Amino acid sequence: METHYVSEADFIKLLSWLENRGDLYVASREDDQVSIKPFGEVGEFTYPGVRAYQPLKPLFFSLLEEVAEYPTEEEALREIKPFSILGAASCDIRAIEALDHVFLEGQFKDPFYEERRRKSLIIGFDCTEPLETCFCVIMGNNPYPEKNFDLNLSKIEGGYVVEVGSEKGKEVVEANKEIFKPATENHLSQRDAIRSSVKATVEKQSKEFKPSGAWREILAKAFDDSAWARNVETCVECAACLFICPTCQCFLLYDERAGDRYKRLRMWDACAYKNFAKVAGGANPRPHLVERFRHRYYHKLDYFPKNYGFEACTGCGRCIVACPGKIDMRKVLKEVCKS
Amino acid sequence: MRIETLVPTVARVEEIRQETPDIRSLRLVFEDEDFKSDFAFKPGQFCLISVLGVGEAVFCIASPPQWEDFIEVSVKEVGKVTSAIHDLEIGAKVGFRGPYGNWFPFEENFGRSIVFVGGGIGLAPLRPLIWQTLSKRDRFRDVYLIYGARSVADLVYKDDLKEWSSRDDIRFTKTVDPGGEDETWDGEVGLVPQILEKVSPPSDSVLITCGPPIMIKFVLLSANKLGFRPGDVITTLEMKMKCGVGTCGRCNIGNKYVCRHGPVFTLEEMEKLPNEF
Numbered sequence: 001m002e003t004h005y006v007s008e009a010d011f012i013k014l015l016s017w018l019e020n021r022g023d024l025y026v027a028s029r030e031d032d033q034v035s036i037k038p039f040g041e042v043g044e045f046t047y048p049g050v051r052a053y054q055p056l057k058p059l060f061f062s063l064l065e066e067v068a069e070y071p072t073e074e075e076a077l078r079e080i081k082p083f084s085i086l087g088a089a090s091c092d093i094r095a096i097e098a099l100d101h102v103f104l105e106g107q108f109k110d111p112f113y114e115e116r117r118r119k120s121l122i123i124g125f126d127c128t129e130p131l132e133t134c135f136c137v138i139m140g141n142n143p144y145p146e147k148n149f150d151l152n153l154s155k156i157e158g159g160y161v162v163e164v165g166s167e168k169g170k171e172v173v174e175a176n177k178e179i180f181k182p183a184t185e186n187h188l189s190q191r192d193a194i195r196s197s198v199k200a201t202v203e204k205q206s207k208e209f210k211p212s213g214a215w216r217e218i219l220a221k222a223f224d225d226s227a228w229a230r231n232v233e234t235c236v237e238c239a240a241c242l243f244i245c246p247t248c249q250c251f252l253l254y255d256e257r258a259g260d261r262y263k264r265l266r267m268w269d270a271c272a273y274k275n276f277a278k279v280a281g282g283a284n285p286r287p288h289l290v291e292r293f294r295h296r297y298y299h300k301l302d303y304f305p306k307n308y309g310f311e312a313c314t315g316c317g318r319c320i321v322a323c324p325g326k327i328d329m330r331k332v333l334k335e336v337c338k339s
Numbered sequence: 340m341r342i343e344t345l346v347p348t349v350a351r352v353e354e355i356r357q358e359t360p361d362i363r364s365l366r367l368v369f370e371d372e373d374f375k376s377d378f379a380f381k382p383g384q385f386c387l388i389s390v391l392g393v394g395e396a397v398f399c400i401a402s403p404p405q406w407e408d409f410i411e412v413s414v415k416e417v418g419k420v421t422s423a424i425h426d427l428e429i430g431a432k433v434g435f436r437g438p439y440g441n442w443f444p445f446e447e448n449f450g451r452s453i454v455f456v457g458g459g460i461g462l463a464p465l466r467p468l469i470w471q472t473l474s475k476r477d478r479f480r481d482v483y484l485i486y487g488a489r490s491v492a493d494l495v496y497k498d499d500l501k502e503w504s505s506r507d508d509i510r511f512t513k514t515v516d517p518g519g520e521d522e523t524w525d526g527e528v529g530l531v532p533q534i535l536e537k538v539s540p541p542s543d544s545v546l547i548t549c550g551p552p553i554m555i556k557f558v559l560l561s562a563n564k565l566g567f568r569p570g571d572v573i574t575t576l577e578m579k580m581k582c583g584v585g586t587c588g589r590c591n592i593g594n595k596y597v598c599r600h601g602p603v604f605t606l607e608e609m610e611k612l613p614n615e616f
Contacts, residue, residue, distance in 0.1 A: 068341040070434070071349055106599070108344055108584035223613060250588030253345065253581045257392045264345055269587070277589055279579045280396070280418025283552055285592060285615035298613070303594035 002170070003183040007159040010179035015045055017176055018084045021121065025059065027052045027087025036085070047155045049129035051089035051316055055246035059085065060099060060116045061268075067112065067253075068264040080112075084121040090145040091136050091314035093124050095246030097148045101308045102249055121168055124149035126191070127198055133317030135206045135330055141315055143198050156190040206315075209330040211337055215301040215311060218337055223294075227335035232293040234325030239270035241319035241327070242296065247304075247312045250276075271295055297332070344584055347389050347434025348374045352427055353409060358495040359488075362460055363425055364401065364413045367435065379438075380404060382445070382467035383575060383603045386437025387583055388412060390423040397580045399602075400438060401463040403470035413463040413495060439583040440602050443468050443547060443573060452481040454540045456558050458531045458550025459488050462495055464575045464602075465549055469503075476508050483540045484511045487531040490519030512538050532557035535565070542566035547573045552616065559606055569607035576602050576616050592616060 006014065018024045024039040027048035034048045036056065088096075096117075103113040127134070127143035136143055145152050150169035154161040161183050164170050173180050211218055242248045252269040255262045269276065272292050278284040286292045304312035313329070320328045354366035367388075369375040380400055389395035396418070402411035416425045427433065445468070453472055457465050472482055484503060488494045494513070503511045513526035514534045520526075527534050531554050540546075542565050548558045555574055562572045578590035578597040585599030593612035595601060609616070 068343075068346040070346050102586055106585060108586065110586065111342060249586070251581070252587065252589075253395070255389065255392055255394060262391055264342075266342075266345075269589075271588060271591070277579050277591075279577065280421060281415070282417075283577075285578065291615070298593075299591070303591070306594040 002164040002173075003188065004162045004164070004173060004180040005159055005183040005187050006162050006179050006181070011045070011160060013179050014172075014176055015039070015086075017172075018086065018121070021084055022082030022119070024084050024086065027085075027089075027125075034087075036087070039086075045086060047128070047153075048087045048089075048125060049155075050127050050131055050134070051091055051318075052087070053318070053321070055095060055244065055316070055318065056085060056088060056092045057095065057099065057246055057249070059083065060096065060113055060120070061103070061249060062112075062266075064265060064267045065112070066263050067266045069258070069261055070264065072261055080115045080119055082119040082121070083116075084123065086123045088122050088124045088145070088149065089127060089316070090124065090141060090143055091134075091316035092246055093122065093145045093148050094136075094141050094310075094314040095316070096122070098247040098304070098308070098310075098312045098314075099249060121172065122148075122150050124152040124165075126152070126154040126195060127202075128155060128194060130198060130202050130205075131317060131321075132205060133320045133328075134202050134315065135209060135317060136315035137199065137202045138206045138210050138330075139311050139313050139315035142195075143202050144195050154191040154194065156187055156194070161187050161191045206330070209334050211333070215333075216305050219298060219302045222336045222339070223298075225336050225339055227332060227339060228294045228297075229290050231327060231332045231335065232290045234327060235272075235289060235293055236325055237272055237274070237289060237292075238324060239272040240322040240324070241329075242270035242272055243268060244318040244322045246314060246316060246318070247300070271299070297329075297336075301333075345436070345582065347387070347395075347436050349432050350388075350435040352429055352431045352433065355427070355429060358413060358497075359493050361417075362413055362415045362495055364411050364495075365424070365427070365433075366402075366409050366411050367433065368409045369435065370432070380410075381438075381442035382471050383442035383464060384438035384440050385464075385583075385598075385602060386410075386412070386435055386439065387580070388414075388420075388424065389434035389436075390420060390427070391432070391434060393423040394420045395434065395436070395581075396420040396424075397577070397583070399464040399575070399577075401466050403467040403474070405471065405474055413460060415460050436583060440598055441600070443575075443603050444545075445471060448545050449475075449478045451479065452483070452541060452544035453479055454483040454535075454544045454546040455485070456531060456535055456546060456548040456550070457484070457486045458554040458558075459493060460495060461548075461550030461554070462486055463549075465547060466496060466499065468547065469499075469509075473506075473509065481540070481544070482509045483538065483544070484509055485514070485531060485535050485538055486511070487514035487516070487527075487529075487534065488519070489516045491515055491521050491524055493519070510538075530554075530557070532561040535561045539565060542568075543571075545571045545573065549575050562606070569610060570605050572606035573603060574606070574609070576604060578602075578616075 103110040124145035300313040350367040581587040590597035
């Protein structure tokens with residue numbers, strides 16, 4: 001892939017170009033926490049070092065939105081403006097890849113998602129300060145993005161190595177030629193050294209959780225494992241793990257009256273809730289909490305890979321941080337692996 | 340911009356039949372002429388019916404494709420949406436989305452015997468296929484139908500049942516659960532799986548079943564006992580659905596979305612899924 005070097009001073013010029021392109025969201029560090037914020041609120045860019053506490057999915061798949069109005073011939077016009085994300089971690093870029101499969105594949109394409117994807121510019125970055133809950137390396141991922149970004153930044157001394165990952169990314173370079181300098185061997189070896197060292201850190205903390213083989217094969221034998229029941233004990237069915245998950249995309253639809261018309265609204269939902277799949281007649285495919293708890297693991301690591309060829313868990317660790325019951329996905333899987 | 344797939348088209352209720360104390364069939368005619376003329380479906384596919392402002396629920400299309408001017412759905416009153424549907428009167432407007440999902444094999448089974456096994460309102464998804472099969476009757480060998488309900492009052496499509504009883508090209512056995520018979524009852528008394536075993540159709544037939552989950556479970560066991568191949572035993576699953584197009588996650592069983600990969604599955608396919616239906 002095409003690589004360039006941009007100095008920190010020149011990078012500021014790119015920020016104003018991005019602001020002109022449309023809305024700009026940046027991963028911004030405040031004390032120990034990184035969050036995605038509109039650039040106007042923070043006014044500067046500091047290299048985030050690690051993923052934001054919230055996933056990127058709300059930018060592509062809104063928590064609540066009107067998806068149709070009927071009966072009417074008119075289309076409710078909603079302009080989706082171009083936007084850029086500066087500071088997408090590798091795990092979050094992988095999550096967008098998973099959402100792409102769900103919303104853009106097959107006979108049904110979600111036009112809202114498609115439009116937002118078309119108008120988005122995703123600038124990734126290499127993690128330099130992984131959290132202790134990070135485990136991307138055991139989910140077939142690395143703490144640095146390798147595909148599915150438009151541009152990717154790797155922090156090195158005095159500036160960034162910028163990798164171009166798409167035509168859209170190429171256009172950014174073309175439009176800002178003066179700030180993109182050739183990346184030298186030295187720049188690239190600095191980048192590679194940092195990458196190896198960060199990867200080694202994540203590998204070290206994930207070592208005890210490393211699976212003995214493919215997740216699918218492990219789970220194929222674990223459906224009735226007692227580890228599910230043991231670990232669900234502290235679950236309070238809050239579904240925080242699902243709402244914070246960058247790849248979870250279940251939703252509900254409901255109608256609201258608006259004069260003589262009806263608005264159809266779509267809202268995030270979660271398969272952990274008892275009545276999620278319960279039918280009016282009373283049947284429920286997963287009536288017990290443990291079944292719904294297990295369903296999440298199987299969906300991420302067995303069902304989704306069967307359909308799309310890779311895990312729908314990116315190893316971001318947000319579910320571990322969010323859980324009030326101190327359930328740690330890595331530990332649950334470790335127990336499952338053991339038996 | 341709007342999500343076209345999620346926007347219902349308007350259908351008018353043209354006829355209402357009270358099938359049983361808690362099941363009504365609605366005959367629906369599409370208001371939009373273009374939609375009506377383009378509309379095509381195959382037996383086994385489902386649709387979403389909405390009562391404006393109340394909500395949407397999933398129903399199988401219960402009439403065969405050759406009845407071209409309308410479709411029928413049968414609705415058991417169990418929850419909010421189905422109660423609102425039961426309150427509708429002739430001339431009322433409902434929302435319609437569909438058809439969605441896969442369908443029963445038809446041409447694939449030419450030359451074979453077909454065994455339909457239904458229970459209660461589970462006859463609804465089989466009904467279009469039964470009529471379709473009878474419309475091409477010479478393409479099939481023997482056609483069996485075993486249909487039962489809790490009681491005589493709970494049998495649906497009484498006119499259809501009468502016609503099927505009188506025809507000699509379909510071997511129709513009707514049954515009610517013990518205690519559900521009345522003094523006029525001239526059918527069997529016994530649970531559907533037991534009657535299936537009693538009728539004992541040839542095991543090289545294709546068996547297509549739908550009914551309450553517990554009945555399906557035992558029909559599958561009986562089919563196995565009678566020697567049917569799992570690939571020749573077909574059922575249709577009902578799950579809660581919101582979107583109908585494989586994204587909302589609600590009907591997900593194993594790696595399948597019942598709305599998109601189903602609702603029609605063979606026993607062979609179901610055996611590969613977690614036992615959550």
